[in-house]
Amino acid sequence: MDIQPSDVDRIATALHAKLRHEREANWIEPETHAEQHRFITEWLEERRRRHESWRRIKESVIGWIIITCIGGLFFAAGIGVYNWLAQRLQ
8 A cells, every 4th residue: 555645645634634623622712821820820829928937937936945945954954053052051
């Protein structure tokens, strides 16, 4: 079976028409497409802000935990020194 150049042209034309029809069937309006992009951009920005907010909260909580632990150690050391001095000065 030999394929002639005219057959190739007919197949290419038919394939092109089919692909164009498929693309147009799945086509969305440019305004809808732009709105989808705006929505995705806003959604990603909101996620970034939430993530940044949680990060700051976690850093703040961790900082206060560290400060509280250090303060507790100083307090415990102070009580120990106080008790030691109280026993020595009796």
